[in-house]
Amino acid sequence: MLAKLLIRYLTPYRWLLLALLIFQIISAVATLYLPRLNADIIDQGVSRGDTAYIWSTGSVMLAISFGQIVAAIIATYFAAKASMAAGRDIRRDIYEKVSAFSEREVSAFGPGSLITRNTNDVQQVQMLAMMGSTMLVTAPLLAIGGVIMALRQDLGLGWLIAVAVPLLLVIVLLIVSRMVPLFRVFQTKLDAVNRIMREQLTGVRVVRAFVREDIEEERFRGANTDIMVVGRKVGSLFVLLFPVAMLVLNVTIVGVIWFGGIEVDAGSIEIGTLFAFMQYIAQILMGVLMASFMVIMIPRAAVSAERIGEVLASESTLVRATNPVREFPARATVRFDDVEFSYPGAEQPVLQGITFEAKPGETVAVVGSTGAGKTTLISLIPRLFDVTGGSAQVGGVDVRKADLDELWKGIGLVPQRPFLFSGTVASNLRFGREEATDDELWAALEIAQGKDFVEQMDGQLGARISQGGTNVSGGQRQRLAIARAIVHQPDILIFDDSFSALDLTTDARLRQALWRELPHVTKIVVAQRVSTITEADRIVVLEDGRMVGLGTHEELIESSATYREIVDSQLAVQA
Template sequence: MHTVLNYLKPYKWLIVIVIALTLAGTLFELYIPTLMANVVDIGIVNSDIAYILMTGGMMLVLSILAIIVTITSSYVSSKIAVGFGRDVRRGLFVSVEQFSVETMNKFGPASLITRTTNDIKQVQDVLQMLLGMATRAPLMLVGGIILAVSREPKLSLIFLVALPLLVIIIALINKRAMPLFAILQEKTDRLNLVIRESLTGTRVIRAFNQVSYEKKRFNKANEEFRDTGIKVNQTMALLFPFLQIIMNLTNIAIIWFGAIRIDQGMTQVGNMMAFLQYALMIFMAFVMLSFAFMMIPRAQASAKRIGEVLQEEATVKDPDESSKQVTPKGHIQFKNVSYRYQGAEKAAVEAISFEVIPGQTTAIIGSTGSGKSTLVQLIPRFFNPDEGHVLVEGIDVREWKQHELRAKIGYVPQKASLFSGTIAENIRLGKKTATEAEIIEALTIAQALEFVQEKEQGIDTALNQAGANLSGGQKQRLSIARALVRNPDIFIFDDSFSALDYKTDAKLRRMLKEKIEATIIIVGQRINSVMDADQIIVLNEGKIVGIGTHDYLKETNTVYQEIIESQKMEGEVS
């Protein structure tokens, strides 16, 4: 909660203005019943028309001032709340962008989306409400009690029964509602998760005729969200009937005993009217406080969830200063590197040592789950190794500034990730200043120019979210072009040719060899994709079981021989 409230610091002077305006408006409202009592007890009783007009005019002016102050206060409150929501949303987004892959998985995309949207909206709405009520309700409550007691001390004893009852009821309802609000946000996470998975996996769901199953899964999450929401609303709904009952009974008691006092000549009618107005203000203050107590628990639950993300420390941090390059550009070295995913029984990669010579092509091959992708993701430092050192140009990746390290690398992930926008905009993610000629060159090497030119608008063709209007192979080639336009010192192709046919794969590898002079690392499962590499690293269960050329490994390495034989049987190796 404290972490989230830190985002209010830039608005402290605006908050002071809101409090001052609310204070002024409340004081105006508190003074109006006193003037009304004077109109009745002095003006009407003495038939003093001039006094009635003068005091009535003062009441009118104070009412207009109260309205103006309230409108201004509401405007400034809205500005603070919306600005606060924007700042927290930005802070949350920046924090998430710095998370390692492990930390992202810890929270989950659906939960992070909920925290960035729904949770921040809850806190923002409550903040706006509290900015108006934080000063108004307590001041109206205290001021109303003081003025009521000063006018009718004996009648004010009624409040000694009514107010403690209200406090007890509000406390009990709040105690029950607080955990329900936390559960409601978890149900929101679950509902978002199910919807997100259903939308992104719609083709798989339809292909396996699981539409009815997904409907049941959605209905279950939806009904759990509904049931929790009903419990919350039922709990909070108890507050208003109790509040109404106590308020009405208090008014009856005030009128009953007030009439007796008027009849006995112990008080005047105007005084009694003012006392009723102050009683109404006191209960209005309790209504406002009850609204706050109704909303605050949910905001607290949301603020706690936001704070969890903001307080999560990044495991991948920049050093204070970057070290200077000590080996040629594109040089990479692994020294006894091991890495284990959180909660995993065994290491994904273990005791890995090898060297990549600048300008050469290194291929990494192995069965599914052998640790190939994990190994190459240590180079751009998507996470830190548990043991050993990964050196890029002679410097441990932990001593590089992240943006400087990644500027040297053109990374093509296993799953092609494209964004809504044009083809040119997607490729310029690799290099913002890329010219049209550079984009065309990258598309040519990536074997993507032909299908791009077939489109009516060429590189200005708009892509749907995640490139949904392209085939798998087309998306992969655009991802490769995005890395190529960057013209980095190191290329990492993480099984990026898997969706390409053999002819396109061969052309692409040939063009890379002819046009690219950088260090190239290729992760692959097909022998045909790696056989021309200067060195091939064979992985098995997270360990290196062979390093060498295709011809050398073909003669000496059992695991490599098994891969060749299995692919010969499938007709993938000639």
């Protein structure tokens, strides 16, 4: 998977990689040539009168050194440019893939996991691409080129290379083989820390309400200690790798000096040749070390590539129609025709046998006990889920055959948990329609009963909103979310228990304003409070995913035992 991912996303930048290869070769050749030139100078000897030779040879060495530096800088720049661009492309494709997911796929992966895959996992692959495009080119050039150049200097000392390089490779492979499983464990422990941290941040109110701070701290401490233990083991191996490698390097150089000194004394080689041989030994072993470092990085990047590949290979159940319908005969009509919905692998359907219709301008309420399937039902209208049986229709068109953009343009959704984005009141309201004027924003706020508190905020429409709307109350968040849906100017408004945080007076005023100001808009209302839905044109009663009642409030009081139980329970509580 890692190889496929790198090939796929680095191929568009092959010309950058080709230029990178050229400059890497130039840099490596310069690195390999300098010891040879230095050896020639030492071997020839320089006297006081050889000024011209000193200047000419020194100028050549400076030019080669400068060219090496420039080539290395350019190569590193090209490597960074190609790898960063590849990382950008991977993040873009993951984002586009996730954006096309239905609620089913998002729930299967988990929001936290999807975020991690688009950040940390992409970074691991990106870093491997950058380091690999430099080290994996430079390391073989230095190692192989160093062997060739060293043997050209003195074939008699070649046995030192034959001993040192395999010995270093064996040591590196032994250490790396211990690191690979530790990296996999480390990634698992990291996921555990992220999961616990996310749970505690999300459920901070629950933790405090049940006085669980100490227990949660202990749980986090345990996960944090686990990852520390694994990280310490990895660090210990890292610490061991480089001293052992330097030991092999230094012992090899001592061997070169010892046995090379014997050959110099015998007159078989020159001192300059001996110095060059030592430099080539160092280059060879550094090349082996660089390759070893890359081998260490590959396992982590491979795990990340697998996680990225899982997202990119996932197909959304929200499939766009081949020839989508863009015209809706009756845009504000919603119809469910024997609808059934099941989650993958579920033993029984969440919804079954749902049939009813909401005509333009009507208000249809959906009630039922917790877990009856109310939210799932209304999620079928904007295709957050797809029906597994029957059909959900908007404007007389099966939503699975409709053009999604046109479908969503006609629907305003106020979710059960209203979410506000960081920005201002105006930017959040214009999320519904960018071109909306300030007057339209104030009109929507007035209908949503939010005008008074926005006027009291510092900056009014320009007042700052924190991420998630944490600087406003729950009721204010709901009213801003309702206003945002109104600004969208939809044909169908869907309220998923969107009045729950409002007091009874505000709830009543808001509903009256909605019915009065938006008489032609079809309203689908999921509610827990009976007082919210008594004036609805029709009420759908759900129980265990089945429709057990349909009619007005008065009709259901007479005909539906389930509805009477809901009404009686609320009246009893109020009493």
